[in-house]
Amino acid sequence: MTQSKRTRVAVLFGGRSVEHEISVITALQLMQAIDPAVYDVTPVYIAPSGTWHTGPQLLNRSFYAKVPGNLGTLQEVTLLPKPGTRGLTKLSDSSIIPIDVFLPAFHGQYGEDGCIQGLFEMADVPYTGSNVVSSAMTMNKYACKIFLKEHGIPVLPAQLIARSDAQHDIKGVVERVLATEGYSLPLFVKPCNLGSSIGVSKVKEVSELAPALAKVFRFDTHALVEPCVNDIMEINCSVRDYEGIHTSVVEIPVSQSGVLSYEEKYLRGGGKKSGPSAGMASLTRVIDPQDLDPEMKSSVIDLAKRSFTALGCSGVARLDFIVDLATGKLYFNELNAFPGSCSFYLWVRSNPRVLYTTLIHNMIESALKHHATAASLDRNIGLKALRS
Amino acid sequence: MLAKLITITLIAAILLFTWRRTLSYLRYFQQEEYNTTRFIAWIKSNRAYDTRGSLILLLALIAHLIFPGSGASLVIALASAVLLLFIANVLEGDPRTTGKIRLNMTQRATKTAWVAYGMLALVGLIPLWGSCCSCSHGSPPLTLTATCGILMAQLTPVALMLATRILSPVERSLQDYYYNDAKRILADLNPFVIGITGSYGKTGAKAALGDLLTQTLGSTFWPKKSINTVMGITRTIRETMRPHHKYAVIEMGAYNIGSIKRLCDFTPPKAALVTAVGIMHLERFGSPENVYKAKSEIAQALPEDGILVCNGDSPNARRMAQEHKRATTLLYGFDLTKGHLDCFATDITYDESGTSFVIHYKGERYPGRTPLLGRPALSNALGAFTMACALGAEPAFAVACLGNLPPVDNRLVLDKGATVSYLRDAYNSNPTGFEAALDVLKNLPATRRILITPGMIELGDQQYDENKRLARLAASICDLVYVVGTTNREAIVAGLSEADFPRSKTIIADSRDEAFQLLGEQSAAGDLVLIENDLGDLHEGKVRF
Numbered sequence: 001m002t003q004s005k006r007t008r009v010a011v012l013f014g015g016r017s018v019e020h021e022i023s024v025i026t027a028l029q030l031m032q033a034i035d036p037a038v039y040d041v042t043p044v045y046i047a048p049s050g051t052w053h054t055g056p057q058l059l060n061r062s063f064y065a066k067v068p069g070n071l072g073t074l075q076e077v078t079l080l081p082k083p084g085t086r087g088l089t090k091l092s093d094s095s096i097i098p099i100d101v102f103l104p105a106f107h108g109q110y111g112e113d114g115c116i117q118g119l120f121e122m123a124d125v126p127y128t129g130s131n132v133v134s135s136a137m138t139m140n141k142y143a144c145k146i147f148l149k150e151h152g153i154p155v156l157p158a159q160l161i162a163r164s165d166a167q168h169d170i171k172g173v174v175e176r177v178l179a180t181e182g183y184s185l186p187l188f189v190k191p192c193n194l195g196s197s198i199g200v201s202k203v204k205e206v207s208e209l210a211p212a213l214a215k216v217f218r219f220d221t222h223a224l225v226e227p228c229v230n231d232i233m234e235i236n237c238s239v240r241d242y243e244g245i246h247t248s249v250v251e252i253p254v255s256q257s258g259v260l261s262y263e264e265k266y267l268r269g270g271g272k273k274s275g276p277s278a279g280m281a282s283l284t285r286v287i288d289p290q291d292l293d294p295e296m297k298s299s300v301i302d303l304a305k306r307s308f309t310a311l312g313c314s315g316v317a318r319l320d321f322i323v324d325l326a327t328g329k330l331y332f333n334e335l336n337a338f339p340g341s342c343s344f345y346l347w348v349r350s351n352p353r354v355l356y357t358t359l360i361h362n363m364i365e366s367a368l369k370h371h372a373t374a375a376s377l378d379r380n381i382g383l384k385a386l387r388s
Numbered sequence: 389m390l391a392k393l394i395t396i397t398l399i400a401a402i403l404l405f406t407w408r409r410t411l412s413y414l415r416y417f418q419q420e421e422y423n424t425t426r427f428i429a430w431i432k433s434n435r436a437y438d439t440r441g442s443l444i445l446l447l448a449l450i451a452h453l454i455f456p457g458s459g460a461s462l463v464i465a466l467a468s469a470v471l472l473l474f475i476a477n478v479l480e481g482d483p484r485t486t487g488k489i490r491l492n493m494t495q496r497a498t499k500t501a502w503v504a505y506g507m508l509a510l511v512g513l514i515p516l517w518g519s520c521c522s523c524s525h526g527s528p529p530l531t532l533t534a535t536c537g538i539l540m541a542q543l544t545p546v547a548l549m550l551a552t553r554i555l556s557p558v559e560r561s562l563q564d565y566y567y568n569d570a571k572r573i574l575a576d577l578n579p580f581v582i583g584i585t586g587s588y589g590k591t592g593a594k595a596a597l598g599d600l601l602t603q604t605l606g607s608t609f610w611p612k613k614s615i616n617t618v619m620g621i622t623r624t625i626r627e628t629m630r631p632h633h634k635y636a637v638i639e640m641g642a643y644n645i646g647s648i649k650r651l652c653d654f655t656p657p658k659a660a661l662v663t664a665v666g667i668m669h670l671e672r673f674g675s676p677e678n679v680y681k682a683k684s685e686i687a688q689a690l691p692e693d694g695i696l697v698c699n700g701d702s703p704n705a706r707r708m709a710q711e712h713k714r715a716t717t718l719l720y721g722f723d724l725t726k727g728h729l730d731c732f733a734t735d736i737t738y739d740e741s742g743t744s745f746v747i748h749y750k751g752e753r754y755p756g757r758t759p760l761l762g763r764p765a766l767s768n769a770l771g772a773f774t775m776a777c778a779l780g781a782e783p784a785f786a787v788a789c790l791g792n793l794p795p796v797d798n799r800l801v802l803d804k805g806a807t808v809s810y811l812r813d814a815y816n817s818n819p820t821g822f823e824a825a826l827d828v829l830k831n832l833p834a835t836r837r838i839l840i841t842p843g844m845i846e847l848g849d850q851q852y853d854e855n856k857r858l859a860r861l862a863a864s865i866c867d868l869v870y871v872v873g874t875t876n877r878e879a880i881v882a883g884l885s886e887a888d889f890p891r892s893k894t895i896i897a898d899s900r901d902e903a904f905q906l907l908g909e910q911s912a913a914g915d916l917v918l919i920e921n922d923l924g925d926l927h928e929g930k931v932r933f
Contacts, residue, residue, distance in 0.1 A: 167604060170785040207755060210784065211791035218603060218792055 006040040009364065010088060010099040012116070014046040017108030018198055018219075024064055026341055027105040031059060033344070033356035039364070042097060044077065044088065046111075052077050054088065054097070081122035101367050102127040103360075105338065108194065112338050113139035126371035128363040129315035130337045137311055138335040141224055142192050144311070145332075151310040153303055153332045156322075157182060159225045160192065163217040170210050177209065177225050186228040189213060191220035202228060231325040234333070235292075235300050238343035239308040240316040242362035247301045248346035248354075249288035287349050296323070299330055307332055314370060315363050318343045391457070394466050395515070395530055398448070401469035402537040403512050405441055406544065408476040409933070410505045413545050415483040415491035417552075422500070424549045431545055438933045440475050441541035444468045449534035465530055480933075496559060503551035508540045563619060567654070570625040574655060577629060579609060579636040581655050582775065585648055585686045586663030586699070587679065588818040589768050590616070593663045594639045595796045596765075596772035603789040604781035606634035613797075614815075616641030618654055625655075635779075642682040644672055652689035659695035660686045661775050663768065665704035666818070671848050680704045687712035697775045699767065700729045720774040721767065731774040733766060738831045740802060747773060749783050756787040761811075762800045762824040769793060798922075800825055802832070807913040809834070817844045817921030822858045825920055826865055835914030836867040840903050842923045843876025852879045859883025866918075868910070870895045870903040873923060 011034075013027030014020050024045075031041055043058035047067065053074035057063045063070065077088040077097065087098040102125055106112050114136030120127040130138070137143050145155045159177055166173050177183055189212040190200040199219045201212040209225075216223035238248035304319045318339035322331050344356040354362075416436070420426040430436065451464040483491040491497065515533040552559075574581075582597065584590045591614040598610030611624035616639040629636070640651040665683045673679045687696055687708050698709040700719035706727060709717050720731040735746040735755075742759040743766055758769055769790050776786050795801045798814040800821075811832075813825040822844060829837050839862050843855040859880040862869055864887065871880045871894065884894050897903035900922060907917065 167785055168782060170782065170788055210788035211757065214603060214785065214788040215792050 006038060007364065008040045008042065008087075008098055008100045009034070009103055010042045010044050010101075011103045011105055012044045012046060012052075012111070013105040014048070015106045015108070015111040015116075016046070016048060016050050017106060017110055017112075018194065019107035020048055021064075022340055023105055023107045023111065026107065028059070028061055029341060029344075030103075030105055030356075030360060034360050035357050038361065042088070042099060045074070046106075047071060052079070052088075079119060079123055079125075081119060083122075083124035085123060086125065099125070101125070101364050101371075103364065103367075104129060105342075107336075107338060107340065109139075112336075113193070124375075126367045128367040130311075130313045130317070131370075134312045134314070135337050138313070138317075138337045140193055141190070141334060142222065144335065148307055148310060148332055151306065153307055153310070154330060156226050156229065156331050156333070159183070161213060161223045161225060163221045163223075166210075166213050166217060166223075170213070173213070174206070174209050178206065182227055183225065184227070186230075188226040188228045189216060190224050190226075191216045192222035192224050193220050229322065229324045229326075233323040233325055235296070235321045235323060235330075236318055236346075237300050237304040237321070238316060238318045238339065238346045239304050239313070240347075240359070240362070241308075241314050242366055245305050245309060247304055248343065248350045250292070250297055250300055251285045251287045251346060252289050252292065253285045287346060296330065303330070303332060307335060311335065313337060314366060316342050316347075316359060318346075391462060391530075394462050394469075395533055398465050398469045398530070398533055398537075399512060399515060401472040402441075402445075402533070402540060403509060405472040405476045405537075406508050406512065406540045407505055408480065408482070409438070409441070409541065409544050410501055410508065410548065411491055412480060412483045412933070413548055414497060414501055414504075415487065415489070417500075417545075417548050418491060418497055419489055422496070422552050424552070427545070427549065436545075436933055438541035438544065440479075440933060441472060442538045444471050444475075445534045445537040445541070449531060449538075452530045452534065461530065465534075468534075496555075499555055499558075500548060500551045503554055504544070504547040507547045507550065508544060511536050511540050511543070563622075566622050566626060567618065570622040571654065573625055573629055574636075577631055577633060579629075579633045580659070580779075581636045581638060581657045582659040582661065582695075583638050583640050583648075583652065583655070583657035583686050583689070584661045584663065585640045585642060585683055586661075586702075586705070587666035587683070588816070588821060589663035589699075589764055589771075590639050590641075591815075592765060592796050592799055593661060593768040593771050594637050596760075596768045596793055597661065597775055598637045599793055600772045600776045600781070600786060600789055601635045601637065601779070603792065604776050604786050605779060607632045608635040608637060609633035610637040611639065614641075615639065616651075617643075618650060621651070621655065640686060642679075642685075645678060645682045646685070648682060648685040649689065652686060657686065657689060657694070658691060659775065659779070660690055660697070661771050662686065662696075662698045662702075662705045662708055663771055664699050664702040664820070665708065666702065666820070671846055676704075680707070684708055684712065687714075690714050695775070695778045697771060697778060699771060700726060700732075701767070716778050718774050718778055720770045722763070731770060731777075733770055736763070736766065738762075738828055740804065740832060747783075747787055749774070749777060752783065754783055754787040756790050758790045758793050760793055760795060760800075761802060762813075762821075762828045764821050764824050765800060800828060808911045808915045808917060811916065811918040813918065813920050814922035817841070819844065819847070819854050819858065822920055823861065825918055826858070826861055829916065829918045830865045832916055834916030836912065836916070837865055838868040838870070838907070838911075838915055838917040839866045839920060840870040840872060840900070840907065840917060841880070841920040842872035842900070843880050844921060845875060845923060851876070855879035856883035856886070860887040863887035863889035866893075868893050868895065870897055870907060872897050872900050872903050874898075875923065 011027055011031055013023045015023060031043060034041055042054055045053045045058050053071055054077050055074040057073060076091040078091060080089050085096065087096040089096055102120055104111055104116050104127060110116060112135060114132040117132045117135050121132060137147060142158060142160045145158055149155050159180065161173055185204060187203045189203055199216045201215060203209045203212050213223050234253050235250050237250045240246050300321055307319055308317060318336045320333045322333045342359060344359055347354040347359055416430060417427050420430060445468060448465050448468040452461040455461045484493060514536050515529060584594050594610055598608050601608040609629050611621055615621060615624055621638060638655045640648045642648050662683065665680055673682060690696060693715040695716040696709060696712060696714045697718045698705040699721055700706050701721035701723045706719060709719055718730040719728065721729050722733055724732060731749045733745045733747050737744050738761060742757055743761060744757050745766060747754040747756060760769065773786055773790065777783050798812050800811060800813040803810040803812060811829060847854050855876040856879045860883040863884050869884060871877050881894060895906055897906055
């Protein structure tokens with residue numbers, strides 16, 4: 001295959017998110033796995049400040065230890081929201097680096113929540129993963145719950161609290177939460193729009209509720225309050241779309257005590273800034289557990305497929321479910337539109353086995369297909385109203 | 389030919405040595421804020437004159453005078469060159485990358501270094517020029533080379549001071565430009581400015597207030613760390629102030645009478661928080677009355693409808709609230725015996741995860757917690773709370789937000805280790821802070837309580853007594869005390885022995901590093917170590933050139 005026939009892929013990572021570093025790790029792994037005979041990779045690093053940079057140095061992990069001091073050695077680029085540009089624009093001389101498809105490898109805000117997807121849509125370029133609405137919906141935990149509930153997927157109840165309400169009358173907010181049926185202590189308080197363990201707390205006493213809400217409001221304008229399920233088992237499953245919807249094997253993150261508590265799932269690392277992906281990577285897990293009730297396993301797979309489809313997701317996602325061990329009930333917990341490490345460790349254990357290289361290849365093919373479909377839609381009905 | 393080569397090598401070595409030395413002195417000059425008077429005082433008190441370079445060159449000079457032109461003098465000259473390079477590159481280390489407070493190569497530092505070095509290099513190149521003009525020998529004379537080298541080594545600090553003098557017009561016009569630019573930005577964005585001052589606690593109070601306002605009322609600008617000078621604030625405003633900032637919390641440092649007034653002219657405050665008016669920096673002011681006058685400039689700068697919040701536990705801060713009453717004047721604190729308090733805290737307890745308290749404000753009780761430790765931190769939190777409420781924050785929500793206050797580096801922060809835990813209180817110690825830190829040390833669980841401290845400075849004629857007093861208090865709490873450096877050694881040791889603290893448990897160390905090394909050999913599981921104050925290289929008295 002000649003050089004010019006390779007598909008030019010821009011892998012975008014980093015970004016203005018608390019999970020910035022996890023995204024860098026995911027992207028480096030991904031660029032290692034991508035097939036160089038088929039794809040010509042352009043790494044695009046979005047610095048924490050939001051500036052976009054490209055250069056071969058970005059392939060070395062050691063480069064990131066010296067950011068931002070060494071950003072000057074890179075080429076600063078941007079994506080203009082102008083259809084037909086078909087590439088990245090260098091800020092130095094406005095010349096174009098041609099790109100055929102964009103692969104956003106972000107975790108969290110601005111990259112996994114529909115923001116960058118909106119820019120891709122404006123620029124009319126193919127991109128991998130979920131679209132604007134699906135990304136935004138999965139990032140907003142409350143919207144996602146309500147939406148899936150409507151589709152018959154079991155979810156844990158939650159109350160949405162706005163920061164402005166708390167700022168004006170925290171006493172009233174606390175009283176209202178506690179007066180609601182089913183919301184007895186302990187309660188679980190978390191940010192509505194962050195995909196990381198930051199700002200999460202378990203409230204055991206009434207006096208802790210207001211500080212827990214205040215903690216969320218450092219990071220988010222909305223907080224979720226959920227009744228706390230004490231003994232839980234978590235079951236995760238990855239779903240992807242490529243010529244149909246496919247599910248991976250399931251995994252059970254386990255703790256040393258055998259039962260995974262909410263604290264262990266969310267409060268690992270004592271609230272330091274370890275994102276969930278770091279948590280996921282460092283967590284002991286059982287992949288494809290043989291002793292899991294087959295009925296439970298098939299329920300998870302069924303719910304995963306239905307949720308993925310209902311939300312209109314694309315690419316590779318990971319869905320996290322929890323089982324209330326006291327009642328044996330299964331609940332949808334969250335959907336990661338772009339999971340850490342692209343969940344490849346689940347796909348290589350699945351049947352049929354999917355290698356990371358194939359996973360990326362299929363994601364890109366899906367992206368090109370989605371773009372072609374969108375392009376075939378008639379958007380131009382002409383300018384009539386203004387001409388009459 | 390060989391002689392010429394060796395002499396040129398020596399000149400090159402001297403030039404390299406001088407460059408490194410210029411930077412080494414510059415580090416301390418920078419720490420003294422390019423203040424010539426203070427720099428000279430530091431050099432004198434530390435006898436920070438060059439000895440190594442001059443001694444080596446003196447030997448080369450003597451050798452050359454005794455055996456002129458012989459092989460032996462050449463060998464010694466060559467050895468001198470090698471030694472100079474060794475000292476510069478290995479022994480003394482690069483001040484930009486080593487040491488407790490590193491040389492920060494700002495634009496000003498770079499300019500100063502190059503101008504000073506340029507002058508020194510001219511002296512260093514005299515021998516070459518001499519040899520070219522006379523041309524008779526063809527080789528620069530060794531005596532002249534060594535003499536010039538000694539001159540350079542001795543004159544390095546002088547060259548630096550001269551360089552700042554030469555650069556001062558340039559520096560001033562640049563500073564004027566930045567100042568006006570920052571003033572324009574401030575006028576454009578027009579945030580509500582709250583000034584903070586105090587003999588101590590102002591940096592902690594600034595962080596607490598900045599954080600609390602962001603949580604309760606809206607986006608707030610505040611220069612991080614202890615930035616509190618016109619130049620520092622100018623820079624931060626130009627770099628980080630944005631249109632979304634509704635409030636700006638500005639720490640105002642009083643370095644002498646008039647410095648707060650200058651800051652108030654620069655960023656006119658509509659509200660002010662005064663954390664304490666004490667005896668810190670007494671040496672700079674002369675008398676406690678002058679300290680009061682200097683701090684009062686912030687209250688005088690407030691408009692009639694402004695907000696003045698003062699720490700009622702500090703008699704002079706209380707006096708300021710009386711003498712400069714504004715539309716809203718509030719007092720906060722712990723000690724109701726000193727008079728009325730609008731906001732106060734009771735039921736204070738510490739544990740490893742922070743401090744619990746009940747705040748009383750406008751007749752209501754607000755129980756709360758903060759991850760911060762110690763009374764000074766809680767006092768800052770109270771001040772921030774009072775100010776936030778005066779600005780319109782809902783008290784119950786503000787108390788909840790106190791639970792999220794981030795710790796300020798090195799201000800009584802607990803670092804829990806697997807075996808040994810540390811209480812870091814290494815920032816500018818003062819009597820109130822020291823006492824509070826000992827109180828926390830006493831109240832947290834530990835098998836042994838250990839104190840590492842060089843004592844407190846800048847307390848004028850009370851320095852000896854205050855250090856002695858706190859050493860006596862430490863004796864009743866600690867199992868081991870490491871006395872760092874020489875500055876307050878006498879006072880601390882005297883205090884400890886007066887309280888019958890065993891001599892065997894008093895450990896003398898010349899530097900913080902040495903103290904930690906000794907501690908490392910002694911420490912055991914369950915130890916809680918309080919690191920009280922860190923004087924920086926300027927006061928550790930181990931500088932040897």
